[in-house]
Amino acid sequence: MIANFGLDLERYWSALPPELPPDWPGGFWWHWLVFTIIIIAFVLGLVMGFIWLERRGMARMQARLGPNRVGPLGLLQPVADAIKVLLKEDIVPDKADKIVHWLAPVVAFAPVLMIFAVIPFQNGALLADLNIGILYVVAISSVSTLGIFMAGWASSNKYSLLAAMRDVAAVVSYEIPVVLALVGVVLLAGSLSLNEIVKAQQIPFILLQPLGFLLFFIGGSAEINRSPFDLLEADSELVAGFHTEFSGMKFAMFYLAEYAEALFLSAIIATLFLAGWRGPLLPPWLWFLIKIIGVFFVIIWIRTTVPRVRIDQLMALAWKFLFPLALINLIITAIQVLAWPEALPWAMIPVNIAIMATLVLLWSKLFKLGWGRVEV
Amino acid sequence: MMLKTEPFVLNIGPVHPSTHGVFRMRATLDGEVIIGLEPVFGYLHRGIEKLAEERTYGGVIPLTDRLDYLASMSNNLAYVLAVEKLAGISVPERAQYLRVIMAELQRIAAFLIAVGAFINDCGAFFTPFLYMFREREKIVDLFEMVSGQRLLYNYMRIGGLSQDVPDEFFPALDRFVRQMPAFIGEYERLLKENEILLARAKGVGILSQEKAVNCSMSGPVLRASGVKWDIRKVDPYLVYDRFEFDVPTGSVGDCYDRYRVRIEEIRQSLRIIKQAMEQIPSGAVKSDVPHLIHPPAGEAYAHIEAPKGELGFYLVSDNSIAPYRCHVRAPSLMNLTTLREMIIGWKIQDAIIIFGSIDITMGEVDR
Numbered sequence: 092m093i094a095n096f097g098l099d100l101e102r103y104w105s106a107l108p109p110e111l112p113p114d115w116p117g118g119f120w121w122h123w124l125v126f127t128i129i130i131i132a133f134v135l136g137l138v139m140g141f142i143w144l145e146r147r148g149m150a151r152m153q154a155r156l157g158p159n160r161v162g163p164l165g166l167l168q169p170v171a172d173a174i175k176v177l178l179k180e181d182i183v184p185d186k187a188d189k190i191v192h193w194l195a196p197v198v199a200f201a202p203v204l205m206i207f208a209v210i211p212f213q214n215g216a217l218l219a220d221l222n223i224g225i226l227y228v229v230a231i232s233s234v235s236t237l238g239i240f241m242a243g244w245a246s247s248n249k250y251s252l253l254a255a256m257r258d259v260a261a262v263v264s265y266e267i268p269v270v271l272a273l274v275g276v277v278l279l280a281g282s283l284s285l286n287e288i289v290k291a292q293q294i295p296f297i298l299l300q301p302l303g304f305l306l307f308f309i310g311g312s313a314e315i316n317r318s319p320f321d322l323l324e325a326d327s328e329l330v331a332g333f334h335t336e337f338s339g340m341k342f343a344m345f346y347l348a349e350y351a352e353a354l355f356l357s358a359i360i361a362t363l364f365l366a367g368w369r370g371p372l373l374p375p376w377l378w379f380l381i382k383i384i385g386v387f388f389v390i391i392w393i394r395t396t397v398p399r400v401r402i403d404q405l406m407a408l409a410w411k412f413l414f415p416l417a418l419i420n421l422i423i424t425a426i427q428v429l430a431w432p433e434a435l436p437w438a439m440i441p442v443n444i445a446i447m448a449t450l451v452l453l454w455s456k457l458f459k460l461g462w463g464r465v466e467v
Numbered sequence: 468m469m470l471k472t473e474p475f476v477l478n479i480g481p482v483h484p485s486t487h488g489v490f491r492m493r494a495t496l497d498g499e500v501i502i503g504l505e506p507v508f509g510y511l512h513r514g515i516e517k518l519a520e521e522r523t524y525g526g527v528i529p530l531t532d533r534l535d536y537l538a539s540m541s542n543n544l545a546y547v548l549a550v551e552k553l554a555g556i557s558v559p560e561r562a563q564y565l566r567v568i569m570a571e572l573q574r575i576a577a578f579l580i581a582v583g584a585f586i587n588d589c590g591a592f593f594t595p596f597l598y599m600f601r602e603r604e605k606i607v608d609l610f611e612m613v614s615g616q617r618l619l620y621n622y623m624r625i626g627g628l629s630q631d632v633p634d635e636f637f638p639a640l641d642r643f644v645r646q647m648p649a650f651i652g653e654y655e656r657l658l659k660e661n662e663i664l665l666a667r668a669k670g671v672g673i674l675s676q677e678k679a680v681n682c683s684m685s686g687p688v689l690r691a692s693g694v695k696w697d698i699r700k701v702d703p704y705l706v707y708d709r710f711e712f713d714v715p716t717g718s719v720g721d722c723y724d725r726y727r728v729r730i731e732e733i734r735q736s737l738r739i740i741k742q743a744m745e746q747i748p749s750g751a752v753k754s755d756v757p758h759l760i761h762p763p764a765g766e767a768y769a770h771i772e773a774p775k776g777e778l779g780f781y782l783v784s785d786n787s788i789a790p791y792r793c794h795v796r797a798p799s800l801m802n803l804t805t806l807r808e809m810i811i812g813w814k815i816q817d818a819i820i821i822f823g824s825i826d827i828t829m830g831e832v833d834r
Contacts, residue, residue, distance in 0.1 A: 153597040249477050253499070253815070318592060319663055328590075328819050330484060398663045399590025401816045402499055 126218035130207045137383070138350040139169040144384070145350075145391050152395045176346075179339040184247060187336065191245035196337065196344030199238025202231045203351040210358050211286040213368040213375035224285040225277060228359060229270055232314070235348060236262045239323065239333050242345070246336035254323040254332030257402055261322065262314055264409035269310035271417035275303040275424040276363050289367035297364040298440045302420045302447040304364045306413050311360070313405065315352040318394035322402055357386035411458045416450060474502060477815070481510045485588050485819045488829025492818070499814045504807050511833040519793035524550050524760050525625055527793065531780075532619035534795060535831040537580055540573035540610070541773040543623035548704060549769035549780035550625050554762035559754055562627040563705045564747040568640070569613075569622065570705075570771070571736040571743075575647070576606040577774030578687075578729040581826035585726055586658060588823035589667050590816075595657060602650050605643050612636050625760065627753030637744065644740055651733060658726075668723035672809040672821035675720060682805045685798050686776025687728045688825055692720030698772040710742045722824040729826075759788045775799050775826060795834055799827035 143158075143166060150157025158165035183192055208218040209227055221227050236258060243255020277283055279299060280291035297304045313320035324332035334345045361367060361382035370378035400408065423446060427439060480491035489510035495503030515534065519527045531542040544566055551558060558566075583599035607617050613632045614622040622629055658664055674684070679692040689696055697714040699707040715731035717724025762784040770779035776798025783792040802825050810818045 149592070153594050154601050155597060249475065253477075257499075319590065321590070322816075328485065328816050394592055395594045396657075397591065397661065398586060398667060399816070400663055401667060401814060403814070404666055 123218065126208075129212075130204065130218065133212075134204055134207060134351055134354060135347075137354055137380075138347055139173075141350050141354060141387055142169045142172070144387070145394075148388065148391050149395050152392070173343065176343040177340060179342075181339040181341060182336075184336050186247040188245040188247070191241050192336075193341075195238050195242035195245055196341045196348070197238070198241055199235045200344045200348040200351065202234040202238075203348055203355055205231050206355050207358070209285050210362055211289055211367060212379055214286070214290070217286060220284055220286050223283050224288075225273055225283045225363075228285075229266070229273070232352075232355065233262060233266060235352065238348070242337065243333040246333070248336050250329045250331075251333050251335050254329050258316065258323040258333065260402070261316070261320065261405055261409075264406055265310045265313045265413070268306055268409060268413035268417040269314060271414070271421055272303045272306040272310065273363070275300050275420050278421075278424050278428050285362050285367075289362060289369060292366040292369060294437065294440070295364060295366040299443060300364065300420075300424065301444050302416065302450060303424070304360075305447065305451070306417050306420065307364070308360065310409070310413055311356045312390065312393070313409070315356050316349075317353060317356075317390055319397040319399050320405055321394075321399060322405060353387060353390060354383065357383045357390070360386045407458070412454060416454060419450060472497075479815075479818075481507075485823065486829075487584065487823070487827060488832075490822075490827070490829055490832070492822070494810075494815070494818065496815070499816075501810055501813060501815065501818050504810050504818070506803060506806055508803070508829070508832050511829045513834065515834045516793055516795060519790055521789065523788045524554075524762070524790065525758065527790065528623065528625075529619070529621050532621055533830055534797065534834060535577075535773065535775060535778075535799065535828045536618060537828050538573050538577040538774045539618065539620045540569045540622060541577075541771060541778060543620065544570050545769060545771045545773065545778045546780050547623045547625050548771065549767055549782045550760075550762070552769050553765065553767035553782050553784055554625070554760050556626045556756055556760075557754055558627055559751045560706070560748050561631075561750045562752040562754075564743050565628055565632060565752060566623065567705050567707065567710075567743050568740055568747075569610075571739050572606050572609060572640075574736050574774045575733050576603045578733050579603045581687075581774070582654070582726055582729050585722070585820065585823040585826070586664070588820045589664060591664075595654065598650075598654065598657075602647065605646075609636065609639055609643065612639065624753055624756075626756035627751070629753075631752045640740070640744065644737055644744070647737055648734070651730065654730065665723065667816075667820060668726060668824070669721060670719070671722045671813065671817050672824060673719060673721045674805055674809055678805060678808065679720065683801050684776070684805065685801060686772070686774070687725055687732065688776065688802050690714065691717035691724035691728045693718055698770055698777055702770070704769070704771060706743075707739075709746065710739045712738050722820055725824040725826075761786055761788060770796065773798060775828065775831065776802055795831075797831040797834060799829075799831040803827055803832060 146168065147157045147165065158168040161167040161171045183189060206228055209221050209224040211217040211220075239258045240255045243251040243253075243258075246252075276288060276296055279296060280288040282288060282291065312318075316323050323329070324334070329335075334342055337345060358379075361379060365382045365386070367382070368375035368379040370381075373381075423443075431439075474495050474497045477494045477496050478491065479494055480486040481489040486492070491507040491510065493505040493507060494501050513533070515530050519530055522530070528543055528546060531546045532539040534542045550556070579599040579602055583596035586595040587593060610620050610622070611617050613636060614620040614629065616622075674688065674692050676692050676694055679689050680694060684692070685696070693716050695714050695716050698704070699712075700714055712735045715728050715735065717728050764784055764786045766781065766783045768779055768781045770777050772778075777796065778798055779796035781792070781794040781796065782790050785791040806822065806825065809821050813821065
């Protein structure tokens with residue numbers, strides 16, 4: 092019974108009257124409407140869950156309790172926070188660029204929602220099965236940087252501006268190794284469509300592409316500004332960073348965007364490296380959800396464990412470590428795909444893991460992190 | 468084409484999460500690099516030195532609590548030592564041992580906060596900080612047992628202590644001393660070899676040995692620069708000459724050394740407490756000192772090794788019931804004097820951790 096429950100394409104098609112012809116033009120809009128609702132509900136619902144999970148999980152790791160007053164286990168805390176934030180006064184600084192200040196949260200949040208259009212919740216269950224899916228994801232995910240830079244610029248606040256500058260620098264640098272790491276997956280799957288990539292994963296690509304996974308995870312964390320790369324809202328340095336001058340619903344939009352980006356990263360990693368909705372016994376959508384939450388848990392774990400890197404170390408890591416390794420990974424993958432054009436055999440798993448370990452250990456000995464003091 | 472750029476001034480503080488109180492740094496930035504720095508303090512000035520002139524000798528003790536509010540016991544101790552020196556009062560042996568135990572517990576508590584806050588400044592999201600607070604809580608519980616207070620203890624008295632410790636104190640202390648090494652091991656596993664912490668703190672904010680001595684730095688900051696100088700060793704007060712302990716020193720004088728020295732000193736403090744617990748005699752904890760004392764006209768200076776460094780009280784008496792002058796040699800203020808040289812040329816993020824590694828309390832800087 093539970094296996095049939097979920098995002099079943101037949102099910103919502105059957106909600107339409109049967110006498111409609113199959114090429115009925117309204118079908119497109121019907122599909123569009125259903126999936127827009129699903130995506131918004133999925134993203135907002137899961138973001139709420141993530142906020143709760145992060146606060147409770149972090150509290151548990153830090154030997155404290157976390158929010159436990161609103162609802163059972165503090166489950167309603169995100170709801171209470173949302174109500175509070177909605178009722179807050181919206182303050183715009185005097186010297187702010189009013190239009191850009193108003194637009195920034197929207198520009199930061201909307202692209203994150205758009206990304207979910209191409210993420211398959213189960214086989215074929217996605218808003219648009221673009222044949223350039225990954226390209227779309229890479230392109231759209233960079234747009235929210237623009238929103239953050241707009242926020243930093245429009246606030247006319249030095250802390251915000253510094254944070255925005257850091258973010259642009261980080262995203263421009265990390266985009267390259269991230270995309271190069273994705274190309275390895277594309278080579279293996281032979282398609283840019285995310286649904287096709289999931290279908291191609293007889294073996295999850297995390298095993299065939301361990302180095303690519305590592306590079307993508309690090310680079311992705313830096314792109315969505317999660318710890319240890321959370322330089323743009325480094326609360327011990329820049330207080331609140333780019334959203335210092337935002338309050339009320341505008342702040343809430345940034346907050347949502349931050350968690351939605353974490354959700355997007357988890358979903359992309361689950362789709363590209365952990366075989367997306369594939370899995371035994373449980374229904375596909377549940378597998379997908381479990382994988383997303385698993386990846387997000389690792390992100391929380393890292394956040395509570397490690398200190399933050401410095402901005403020059405962040406740059407050095409992207410250009411001296413991730414970028415060359417991503418190139419090497421691409422070359423190795425290309426050779427392997429040429430050697431076994433059908434599908435990579437199981438025997439390649441230990442070989443690839445050994446290659447990854449050797450390369451990472453060797454490279455970490457070779458490269459120097461950052462450049463330290465500047466003579467003034 | 469070269470774009471025209473210009474440095475800009477960033478006001479860090481006085482209200483900022485990493486200024487440990489209300490410190491303010493006017494930093495001139497060239498991009499992320501700090502090219503000029505002007506420390507501004509005085510936001511927490513309460514005139515404690517002047518207030519002390521209006522109170523009796525005993526009445527100043529609560530004021531000293533409010534100097535370095537993270538190490539009240541040490542402040543109490545330094546002050547009562549100065550008064551006892553001024554008035555020539557002797558202290559019973561049990562009280563001396565208890566004072567040592569309290570001072571060392573206070574040192575552990577203060578270093579736990581110092582290290583926790585330093586790692587927090589490095590950007591670790593509160594985890595080490597909260598772990599260290601968990602252990603500090605046990606020390607605060609011990610202090611609550613003896614003084615009834617959890618922050619401003621007001622426990623020392625001229626000629627001894629306000630009261631003897633309750634019966635449950637020593638079992639609890641014993642439990643703490645036995646548990647603590649395991650917790651230190653936990654911090655070491657989390658932090659000592661942490662790649663990011665090494666990258667952030669090693670070689671950052673170096674203070675050379677000569678500079679440290681010339682600027683009259685003291686405490687862990689001085690020792691991290693490689694100077695073996697601990698007032699407990701070079702000018703023993705109380706019964707410190709009866710204990711065996713080492714003075715850990717750093718080699719480079721960077722932020723990482725300062726963090727290491729503090730952790731090692733926690734171990735040494737535990738050693739001292741252990742020995743003090745074995746040696747402590749029974750008896751009175753306060754000698755017979757009248758409520759109002761009239762020390763003979765003159766002056767006295769007593770200094771101790773407080774968690775932040777050399778804490779000294781300079782008292783002048785005119786044979787009345789109140790000090791004529793009470794000056795505090797505050798280690799936090801002295802240690803701040805090299806801040807500018809250490810920070811210039813580093814980035815904002817480094818400035819924050821260098822400032823954090825000095826470990827100051829604004830209550831002591833501004834007095």
